[in-house]
Amino acid sequence: MNRKAKWGIFGLIALGALVLLAVLPGGAKQEFSVAEEFTLKPIINLPSLAGIDLSVNKAVVYLWVTTAVLVALAIVVSRTIKKHPGRFQYTIEVLYELARDGIVGGVMKSGKATWFPYIGAVFFFVLASNLIGLLPLPLGEHWQPAYYAATANLYVTLTLALFTFVFTHYAGIRKNGFRYFVNWAPPSAPPVLKQLIWVIHLVSEIFRLVSLSVRLFANMLAGHAILGVFFAMALIFQNYLAALMLQGGSVLIYLFEIFVAFIQAFIFAILSAVYIGGALDQEH
Amino acid sequence: MDAQAAKLLGAGIAMGVGALGPGLGLGMMIGKALESIARQPEVAGDIRTNMFIGIGVTEAVALYAFVVALILIFVA
Numbered sequence: 152m153n154r155k156a157k158w159g160i161f162g163l164i165a166l167g168a169l170v171l172l173a174v175l176p177g178g179a180k181q182e183f184s185v186a187e188e189f190t191l192k193p194i195i196n197l198p199s200l201a202g203i204d205l206s207v208n209k210a211v212v213y214l215w216v217t218t219a220v221l222v223a224l225a226i227v228v229s230r231t232i233k234k235h236p237g238r239f240q241y242t243i244e245v246l247y248e249l250a251r252d253g254i255v256g257g258v259m260k261s262g263k264a265t266w267f268p269y270i271g272a273v274f275f276f277v278l279a280s281n282l283i284g285l286l287p288l289p290l291g292e293h294w295q296p297a298y299y300a301a302t303a304n305l306y307v308t309l310t311l312a313l314f315t316f317v318f319t320h321y322a323g324i325r326k327n328g329f330r331y332f333v334n335w336a337p338p339s340a341p342p343v344l345k346q347l348i349w350v351i352h353l354v355s356e357i358f359r360l361v362s363l364s365v366r367l368f369a370n371m372l373a374g375h376a377i378l379g380v381f382f383a384m385a386l387i388f389q390n391y392l393a394a395l396m397l398q399g400g401s402v403l404i405y406l407f408e409i410f411v412a413f414i415q416a417f418i419f420a421i422l423s424a425v426y427i428g429g430a431l432d433q434e435h
Numbered sequence: 436m437d438a439q440a441a442k443l444l445g446a447g448i449a450m451g452v453g454a455l456g457p458g459l460g461l462g463m464m465i466g467k468a469l470e471s472i473a474r475q476p477e478v479a480g481d482i483r484t485n486m487f488i489g490i491g492v493t494e495a496v497a498l499y500a501f502v503v504a505l506i507l508i509f510v511a
Contacts, residue, residue, distance in 0.1 A: 186509055253484065257484065365495070365498070366491065366492075366494075369495070369498030369499070369501055369502050370494070370495075370498060372501075372505075373498060373501050414490070415491070417487065417491075418487065418488060418491035421488055422488075
């Protein structure tokens with residue numbers, strides 16, 4: 152048998168398998184709601200304190216896991232540090248160098264040593280949180296594995312953005328004193344325009360808070376929602392061929408989400424560095 | 436058309452139209468970045484870093500539309 156005929160038979164078998172998958176009756180009908188995955192139900196009920204609900208839910212557990220992983224990583228890396236790094240130490244060193252030289256060193260002019268601890272910590276926290284969000288932890292309604300990420304929660308990202316917001320103005324006031332607020336408008340502008348520019352700058356400062364938090368939140372939520380929609384579609388179609396194709400697609404999206412997790416951590420840290428650097432070295 | 440249908444239509448239109456601008460912007464920006472990398476390969480690292488910052492800022496606009504669509508479906 153020549154080569155062409157072999158490939159022809161192989162193609163026919165593959166085509167037949169696909170057709171068989173398409174016509175086979177699918178599995179049992181199941182309900183799956185994507186929105187349910189993102190509703191936070193308390194796992195441990197705790198009383199509320201002054202109107203603030205202290206119950207432990209999925210997002211809190213993911214934050215604990217992130218913190219534990221980061222602390223463990225820091226202890227392990229600092230205890231086992233070697234002159235000739237292995238693969239593990241080299242990875243951490245590359246990330247550390249990216250935070251120190253790529254983000255802080257590349258963007259800020261002064262105050263690099265003062266602000267590197269904060270920006271580095273934010274970079275590693277967001278990165279670890281995004282990556283741990285890609286692992287399903289058994290926190291579903293019936294303790295089944297469920298997807299969630301701490302950074303797919305607006306309150307978490309808003310808190311991180313508030314840190315950057317507060318530190319930006321703290322850094323600016325400490326370095327430039329009261330001139331910091333005066334410098335928001337260029338001194339050479341004509342009188343009425345100057346006040347207008349100052350107000351526009353004030354609005355843009357507040358919108359930085361919104362854009363910084365919503366960007367990270369929406370990116371992580373969108374990635375998890377797309378994966379959830381793929382699973383839900385596989386259940387709705389009740390067809391093995393559709394399920395196979397959707398699972399293949401969700402693997403590709405999962406790989407893309409790993410990339411997004413890195414990029415979003417990088418962008419969050421570099422924008423924090425840009426804002427703090429801009430407050431330290433005002434252009435006007 | 437009842438209120439639910441209007442909400443779903445609005446969410447679809449918000450996402451579709453909202454993805455149009457960022458899509459065009461991302462295409463232009465990445466195209467320009469590739470052009471300049473092809474012209475000056477020695478500064479490829481700097482251009483790539485700045486391109487990723489630009490991607491993050493531009494992509495966020497589409498995600499605002501996504502958030503608006505989610506609000507229309509689940510909250511409004």
